[in-house]
Amino acid sequence: MTSISQAEQRSAPPQPTRHYDIVREFVIAFLAVAVLTVGLSVLFSSPDEKPVTVASWAKADPNDFVATAASELAGASDSAGYGPPYNSTTGASQQLGPLKLEQWMGVTHPVNSAQDFVLTPLGSIPNDAALTTALAAYHGASATQQQTWATNYSNALAKAPNGDPAAVKAGDYGPVPVLTGRLLNLAKSGGLDGALQAQNGFYSTDYTKSLLFLSDGSYLGNLADAQHLSGDQWGMMNETGNFPGQAWLWLYTFWYQIKPFSTSSNGDALVWGVMALLSLLFILVPFLPGIRSIPRLVPVYRLIWRQYYRAERVAARRE
Amino acid sequence: MSSHSAEPAVTTGWTGRLRELWLRKLPPEKMLPDTQPAYVASWIYVFGVLTLSALLIVLISGGMLALKGPSWWHFSATGHFVNSLHLWSVELFMFFMVIHLWGKFFMAAWRGRRAMTWITGAVAFLGSVGTAFTGYLVQQNFDSQWISTQAKDGLNASGIGAFFNVLDFGQMLMWHIVLLPLIVGVLTIWHILLVRSRGVTPPIPLRERRPEPVHAGAAKATDARNDPNGSAEALS
Numbered sequence: 042m043t044s045i046s047q048a049e050q051r052s053a054p055p056q057p058t059r060h061y062d063i064v065r066e067f068v069i070a071f072l073a074v075a076v077l078t079v080g081l082s083v084l085f086s087s088p089d090e091k092p093v094t095v096a097s098w099a100k101a102d103p104n105d106f107v108a109t110a111a112s113e114l115a116g117a118s119d120s121a122g123y124g125p126p127y128n129s130t131t132g133a134s135q136q137l138g139p140l141k142l143e144q145w146m147g148v149t150h151p152v153n154s155a156q157d158f159v160l161t162p163l164g165s166i167p168n169d170a171a172l173t174t175a176l177a178a179y180h181g182a183s184a185t186q187q188q189t190w191a192t193n194y195s196n197a198l199a200k201a202p203n204g205d206p207a208a209v210k211a212g213d214y215g216p217v218p219v220l221t222g223r224l225l226n227l228a229k230s231g232g233l234d235g236a237l238q239a240q241n242g243f244y245s246t247d248y249t250k251s252l253l254f255l256s257d258g259s260y261l262g263n264l265a266d267a268q269h270l271s272g273d274q275w276g277m278m279n280e281t282g283n284f285p286g287q288a289w290l291w292l293y294t295f296w297y298q299i300k301p302f303s304t305s306s307n308g309d310a311l312v313w314g315v316m317a318l319l320s321l322l323f324i325l326v327p328f329l330p331g332i333r334s335i336p337r338l339v340p341v342y343r344l345i346w347r348q349y350y351r352a353e354r355v356a357a358r359r360e
Numbered sequence: 361m362s363s364h365s366a367e368p369a370v371t372t373g374w375t376g377r378l379r380e381l382w383l384r385k386l387p388p389e390k391m392l393p394d395t396q397p398a399y400v401a402s403w404i405y406v407f408g409v410l411t412l413s414a415l416l417i418v419l420i421s422g423g424m425l426a427l428k429g430p431s432w433w434h435f436s437a438t439g440h441f442v443n444s445l446h447l448w449s450v451e452l453f454m455f456f457m458v459i460h461l462w463g464k465f466f467m468a469a470w471r472g473r474r475a476m477t478w479i480t481g482a483v484a485f486l487g488s489v490g491t492a493f494t495g496y497l498v499q500q501n502f503d504s505q506w507i508s509t510q511a512k513d514g515l516n517a518s519g520i521g522a523f524f525n526v527l528d529f530g531q532m533l534m535w536h537i538v539l540l541p542l543i544v545g546v547l548t549i550w551h552i553l554l555v556r557s558r559g560v561t562p563p564i565p566l567r568e569r570r571p572e573p574v575h576a577g578a579a580k581a582t583d584a585r586n587d588p589n590g591s592a593e594a595l596s
Binding site: 059067082091125135256320341342348349350 | 392393394395396397398399400401402404406409410412413414416417421433434440441443444445446447448449451452454456458463465466467468470474475478479482483486489492493496499500501502503504505506507508509510511513514515516517518519521522523525527528529530531533562563564566
């Protein structure tokens with residue numbers, strides 16, 4: 042884009058003007074928007090779906106809770122194998138072409154799923170001889186043995202009717218059923234909510250561990266699915282209930298609905314790469330040949346300035 | 361007792377030079393005009409001031425929520441109503457801003473040395489999307505739980521999650537009520553000052569075709585005469 046000189050601007054013919062009161066315009070606009078906002082608030086209010094707690098999850102869907110706890114011990118949950126920024130699982134990072142941004146940034150919020158979500162909270166339960174014995178057996182075993190027990194139990198839960206721990210067939214599970222059973226009791230009592238959060242200190246406002254544990258289970262996702270909030274339901278731009286959500290995220294959400302983004306193991310990185318590029322192009326529209334010509338090709342401007350063009354035509358006829 | 365001189369003050373020092381620069385770039389008649397070009401006659405022009413009005417209501421309602429703390433609206437009917445004001449003013453703000461943006465696009469409003477006006481507006485829009493997003497993260501309800509656990513994947517994949525942790529309520533609250541509003545606020549003020557300084561974009565000249573250039577220099581001069589605010593160049 043080039044700009045014209047000041048001399049050329051000074052030579053421009055003066056434009057006809059009309060009276061205008063900028064302060065009056067602003068006051069009227071502000072009052073109109075204020076009235077509209079109050080009206081919409083009175084009519085529609087705002088949504089406030091209660092948060093899921095670990096306790097409410099454990100009570101509503103104990104089978105899913107126990108399966109999740111077993112998967113944390115087996116290292117098979119989403120968070121256990123997530124990679125950066127939570128842990129350094131090999132091959133878990135997404136990449137954008139040659140750019141391994143996730144891996145390069147490293148582990149900045151370390152999370153050990155088995156330790157943080159299961160073993161540390163269980164260690165805070167006093168006066169439980171069976172639990173103490175189970176923890177001692179678990180800690181005394183090799184890492185391979187621990188994983189074998191937990192994996193066997195996870196697989197057995199998956200095969201049990203409704204994933205019911207009471208219906209699991211006998212097998213080589215070591216102390217894992219005792220550990221997950223006690224964790225379920227702790228969760229139902231509300232103690233696990235506090236135990237997870239207390240790991241960050243008394244005044245913690247960081248819910249990384251609590252939210253990762255909740256999202257490892259199916260319960261949170263099932264609730265979101267029922268509220269049309271899942272990714273394949275354009276969920277990022279939706280809101281609970283029938284309220285408008287973040288409609289302005291439509292383009293970001295759109296990419297997740299189509300290939301290759303919807304099927305690629307690097308889908309998130311690809312979507313963010315595309316959105317970063319589009320955002321840059323959006324900012325630089327005035328400098329992009331072709332894009333900046335669209336307004337002339339799509340003559341919406343003739344509608345916007347129709348009075349001006351009409352007056353111009355009348356003046357031209359008079360001449 | 362001070363004495364006053366009738367002679368015009370000599371501009372000295374940083375303060376004096378800043379005042380001189382300000383008055384040169386933004387004289388009072390530009391800052392608070394009581395006339396405007398006759399071609400400013402469309403409803404599309406209203407959406408700029410509507411966006412600004414909605415932004416102010418967003419800030420006022422957000423400030424009221426801040427006074428009582430982030431949990432207030434969950435336990436108080438008054439708080440819930442203020443939260444509703446905040447939500448709906450945000451919805452209106454984004455709605456007005458998107459229409460304003462499309463209007464300015466179809467007016468090619470970057471013509472005549474107004475590229476920075478477009479850029480500040482575009483970045484303010486992206487900043488507003490980020491501010492609204494962090495607002496959804498700090499609602500402290502099911503919606504914020506779900507949005508944060510879903511959004512983390514994209515942010516982590518791009519490396520941003522390493523320092524911008526959407527699962528950290530405290531960090532997101534600070535971004536939502538301090539850092540991002542500051543950025544959007546500064547960009548908005550800058551944008552408005554540029555609009556006042558540069559004036560309203562003139563209409564696109566009605567030409568069926570561009571003049572055949574004899575050579576590059578002649579074509580530029582011809583366009584400039586037809587289009588005193590540089591519109592032809594910015595559209596080619």
